[in-house]
Amino acid sequence: MHRELRSHIISLLNAETRLDGRKLTEYRKPINVEHGVVKTAEGSARVKIGETDVIVGVKLEVGEPYPDTPNEGTIIVGAELLPLSNPDFELGPPGIEAIELARVVDRGIRESKAIDFKKLCIEKGEKIWMVIIDICPINDAGNLFDVSSLAALAALKDTKFPAYEDGKVDYKTKTSRKLELEKTPIAVTVIKIGDRFIVDPDIEEEKVIDSRLTVSSMEDGTLCALQKGGDYPLTMEDIDKMLDIGIEKAKELRKHL
Amino acid sequence: MTYKQRIDGRGFDEPRKIEAKVGVIQRADGSAMFRIGNTWAYAAVYGPRNLHPKFLQDPQKGILRCNYNMMPFSSSGERVRPGGSRRSKEISLVTAKALLPVLNLDEYPNSVVDVFIELPQTEAGSRCAGICAASMALADAGLEMKDLVCAVSVGRVADKLLVDLDYSEESYPDVPVADIPIAIMPNSGKITLLQMDGEVKKEELMKVLEMGKKALMDIYEVQKKALKEKYHGVEV
Numbered sequence: 001m002h003r004e005l006r007s008h009i010i011s012l013l014n015a016e017t018r019l020d021g022r023k024l025t026e027y028r029k030p031i032n033v034e035h036g037v038v039k040t041a042e043g044s045a046r047v048k049i050g051e052t053d054v055i056v057g058v059k060l061e062v063g064e065p066y067p068d069t070p071n072e073g074t075i076i077v078g079a080e081l082l083p084l085s086n087p088d089f090e091l092g093p094p095g096i097e098a099i100e101l102a103r104v105v106d107r108g109i110r111e112s113k114a115i116d117f118k119k120l121c122i123e124k125g126e127k128i129w130m131v132i133i134d135i136c137p138i139n140d141a142g143n144l145f146d147v148s149s150l151a152a153l154a155a156l157k158d159t160k161f162p163a164y165e166d167g168k169v170d171y172k173t174k175t176s177r178k179l180e181l182e183k184t185p186i187a188v189t190v191i192k193i194g195d196r197f198i199v200d201p202d203i204e205e206e207k208v209i210d211s212r213l214t215v216s217s218m219e220d221g222t223l224c225a226l227q228k229g230g231d232y233p234l235t236m237e238d239i240d241k242m243l244d245i246g247i248e249k250a251k252e253l254r255k256h257l
Numbered sequence: 258m259t260y261k262q263r264i265d266g267r268g269f270d271e272p273r274k275i276e277a278k279v280g281v282i283q284r285a286d287g288s289a290m291f292r293i294g295n296t297w298a299y300a301a302v303y304g305p306r307n308l309h310p311k312f313l314q315d316p317q318k319g320i321l322r323c324n325y326n327m328m329p330f331s332s333s334g335e336r337v338r339p340g341g342s343r344r345s346k347e348i349s350l351v352t353a354k355a356l357l358p359v360l361n362l363d364e365y366p367n368s369v370v371d372v373f374i375e376l377p378q379t380e381a382g383s384r385c386a387g388i389c390a391a392s393m394a395l396a397d398a399g400l401e402m403k404d405l406v407c408a409v410s411v412g413r414v415a416d417k418l419l420v421d422l423d424y425s426e427e428s429y430p431d432v433p434v435a436d437i438p439i440a441i442m443p444n445s446g447k448i449t450l451l452q453m454d455g456e457v458k459k460e461e462l463m464k465v466l467e468m469g470k471k472a473l474m475d476i477y478e479v480q481k482k483a484l485k486e487k488y489h490g491v492e493v
Contacts, residue, residue, distance in 0.1 A: 037377070038297075038328075038330055038331070038377050038378045039295060039333075039378055040295075040330060040331055040332055040333045040378050040379065040380070041330035041331075041378075042330075044330065051283045051284075053282075055328070055377055057328060057329065057330025057331075057377070058330065059329065059330050059335070059336040061335060061336060078329065078339060080339055082326070082373065082375055083301075083303075083324070083371070083373050084282065084285070084299060084300075084301040084373035084374075085282065085284065085301070086284055087284060087285075087303050087306075091324060093340060094339075132329070132336050134328065134329040134330055134336075134339070136328050136329075136375070136377070138281075138282060138299060138375075139281075139282045139283055139284055139285075140284060141283060141284060169335075171333055171334050171335070172333065203284075
């Protein structure tokens, strides 16, 4: 499958360029982050990188804590690969790709401790805030991982608590209390095709990848989540290079928040 | 009990602010965005393309499939659980019925035209916004069409007939309310969607359908303008 496309892309990469003329570790332009696009959500953002366009909305609900963490709230991340956004996506319950996407975004936020779960506690053992983050692609022109995680973080940054009184949430009244973000984890997916590494693949490049590594890192370069994908293994040297690229490019993306 | 003035100050036959754009989803064969007040819809058209599973195919003509979906954060109350509901299935069905009369799919046997409608934000009138977006997306996809389809909800709050109810009107407490989503083919004036929830007299219904025509024509103009704008500067 895609043998000719692959050899064409590899010959371009060997000449240090790509189908659209980008450098190997260059993101598409423009990168556009818009906060507060959805008024019905407690927080929202729309991120466009090149033609890839994702809306993320945050809803806050009150629930019961897990028995083992009675004084901690929680986050739930959902992703739906809407058939509106890509001719290859189909209707139906989330498939494995959507689940992986949601979990990679989830782990970046969770493991970085960007949200202090203790601050989401309303009443120990009884009531906590659940932060529900939903990822909805509008146009999938490649690299949903990085675009979605940037949009998720931007949406969290925009999130304000609704009023809560007598055990009931009043969604019509937003308070001035913001959801505080302690860290800004940024995901960068580094792709290996042949023996070359690239970031921000477009749809054509995604068809021919050998392996990918999604690197989530924080301001100081500390890693907080990793996910390897693709059908081929990586060497130690590969991983070393991919982590360097991931950490470096995260600094660039973070400026857009 | 009388409803003297609309909560947001609009005239009784005046729709909310409308905004439309086509070609907003590059991967789709046709696409459009339609906003009316705080209700915001996207539609993408894919096809005509192969239809699977095969038993759904019609060897005489292509079929139209519509799917209406509210994004999980699109409602001002609690999160909408993803995966569709009985309500969204019914709306998908009536949307397809509202659009089919303007299409000619005879040339596409065994194929499907898929229309996906997504709502990032809703505040009443979402099925109508979806239909408006979908009809523009079908035109943007270059399908043969007899007409566009324009949709709006009309209705009644207490003693007043009105056009394009917002959420506060749809759920006005303690008075009789009727919510009547309609869609028309603007050139023939024929109606392709008609539903009603609430209570209304036959005379009032006929009157309010007439009252909706002005708003529907406004919508038609916005749709046409958006379609022309995409090809602005293209030499014919």
